[in-house]
Amino acid sequence: MVSRFDQQKTKHQLFHVSLSLATILICMTYMQYRRNWAYLGNFWDSLVVPIVFIGELLKVVLARFYGRIEDGVLTVKQRQKKAAYFTARELAGGFTLQFLCTLLYAFSCIIFGAPVLGNYEETFVLSLLMTLLTVSPTVFLLGGGGALQVCFCEKPDFVTKCEETALNLFKYNALGGILGAWAGSVVAPLDWGRDWQVYPIPNIIGALLGSAMGNIYACTHVLYATARVYMTKKRA
Template sequence: MVSRFDQQKTKHQLFHVSLSLATILICMAYMQYRRNWAHLGSFWDSLVVPIVFLGEILKVILARFYGKVDDGVLTAKQRQKKNSYFTPRELLGGFTLQFLCTLLYAFICIILGAPVLGNYEQTFVLALLMTLLTVSPTVFLLGGGGALQVCFCEKPDFVTKCEDTALNLFKYNALGGILGAWAGSVVAPLDWGRDWQAYPIPNVIGALLGSALGNIYACTHVLYATARVYMTKKRT
C-alpha cells in the first residue's frame, strides 16, 4: 500500500525548519559582527534574545497560516474552548507560565554551577533564551492553558493536524536547545584561558547550535520520509 503524501504538511515542516535555521544563522552572523562575545550575557546590549523571539513568532505565524484549513474541522465546542485560551486572563497566565519557566531555568543554571551571588543578568539572559527555545513557542501557538496541558503531556482536544505538526517540530527545537546548553557548560571549567569560555557564552552558543542540530535532524527526518514515499510510488 502506498503511503499518502501530505504535501501541505511537508511544506510546513520544511519552511518551519528553514525559519529555525535562518534564525540561528542570523544570531551567529550577529555574534561574528560584534566580535566581542562578552555582550551575550547582557540583556540590553545583545540582540540574540530579540532575534530568537522574532524567529519563534514567525514560526507560530507560519503554523497559523497553514492551519487555516484545519480550523474548519473543529466542532463548535472545540473552537469555543480554543478561543477561551486566548482571553486576557489566559494571556496573562501564558506570560506567568513563561516567567516561572525562566525562574526554573535560572535555578537549574545555579544548581549546575552558575554563580549564586553574581552574574544575575547573565543567568537571566540564558534562562530567558532557554524559555524562548522550549516553552514560549507552545504558549504563542496554543495559549497559556493549552501550553500547560502540553507540559503535562496532555494534548488539548482542539489541536489541529497543522498545530500537531508544529508541536512536534517545537519538540526537536526544545530538546536540541536543552542538550546544547548543557553540553556548552562542559568547556567552562577547562583551563584554556579563552574569552569565550566566560559564563554564559558557551551555554548560549551551545543552546543555539543544539537547536540548529535538532532542526537539522527534523529536516532529515522529513526529507527521508518524503523520499521513501516517492520511491514507493515509483516502484508501483
C-alpha cells in the same frame, strides 16, 4: 500499499525548519559581526534574545497560516474552548508560565554551577533564551492553558493536524536547545584562558547550536520520509 503523501504538511515542516535554521544563522552572523562575545550575557546590549523571539513568533505565524483551513473541521465546542484560551486571563497565564519557566531555568543554572551571588543578568539572559527555545512557542500557539496541558503530556482536544505538526517540531527545537546548553558547560572549567569560556557565553552558543542540530535532524527525518514515499510511488 502506497503511503499517503501530505504535501501541505511536508511544506509546513520544511518552511518551519528553514525558519529555525535561518534564525540561528542570523544569530551567529550577528555574533561574528560584533566579534566581542562578552556582551552576550547583557540584556540591553545583545540582540540574540530579540532575534530568537522574532524567529519563534514567525514559526507560530507559519503554523497559523497552514492551519487556517483546518479550523473549519473543529466543532463549535472545540472552537469555543480554543477561543477561551486566548482571553486576557489566559494570556496573563501564558506570561506567568513563561516567567516561572525562566525562574526554573535560572535555578537549574545555579544547580549546574552558575554563580549564586553574582552574574544575575547573565543567568537571566540564558534562562530567558532557554524559555524562548522551549516553552514560548507552545504558549504563542496554544495559549497558556493549552501550553500547560502540553507540558503535562496531554494534547488539547482542539489541536488541529497542522498545530500538532508544529508541536512535534517544537520538541526537536526544545530538546536540542536544552542538550546544547548543557553541553556548553563542558568547556567552562577548562583552563584554556579563552574569552568565550566565560559564563554564560558557551551555554548560549551551545543552546543555539543544539537547537540547530535538533532542527537539522527534523529536516533529515522529513526529507527521508518524503524520499521514501516518492520511491514507493515510483516502484508502484
